[in-house]
Amino acid sequence: MTFASRGSSRPFSGLPATAESVAEHRARLAREQEHAQQRRMEALSGQISITNTPSERVLIWEQLHGLALPSNPDHKLLVVIAAATDLQIEQVKEVQKLRVACRSPSPETRR
Numbered sequence: 001m002t003f004a005s006r007g008s009s010r011p012f013s014g015l016p017a018t019a020e021s022v023a024e025h026r027a028r029l030a031r032e033q034e035h036a037q038q039r040r041m042e043a044l045s046g047q048i049s050i051t052n053t054p055s056e057r058v059l060i061w062e063q064l065h066g067l068a069l070p071s072n073p074d075h076k077l078l079v080v081i082a083a084a085t086d087l088q089i090e091q092v093k094e095v096q097k098l099r100v101a102c103r104s105p106s107p108e109t110r111r
Contacts (some may be wrong), residue, residue, distance in 0.1 A: 005081075015100075016091050040064070042062050043063065044059050045058055045066070047060040047064065047084065047085050047086075048084075048085060049084040054085070054087050054091045054092070054094065054095050055095050055098065057085040057086075057087060058081060058085060058087075058095045060083055060085075061085050062085055069081065069092075069095065069096055069099065071096065071099075071100060073093055073096060078092050078093065078096070100109060
């Protein structure tokens with residue numbers, strides 16, 4: 001698509017030199033979607049993999065869902081997280097306790 005310039009006799013293209021065709025754009029989007037789906041499937045596998053620690057499995061779950069592990073030990077979401085990560089509820093609560101302990105300043109640092 002070429003247009004005549006108002007201030008110059010040189011024609012110019014309305015598209016940048018690196019513009020891709022519609023077919024190329026569709027192919028690129030399809031590849032990106034395929035890669036995203038593959039990464040998601042790998043993450044889903046990782047969240048139940050016994051080679052990952054409970055903390056790693058919970059972290060993967062958080063990243064997949066964009067949610068943080070609740071700090072309330074009676075939160076209903078803990079059961080959902082345990083089921084999705086193939087962990088026991090006690091293991092999820094242990095991860096929760098470890099995180100709270102890491103966030104809380106020790107008595108020596110409060111002085």
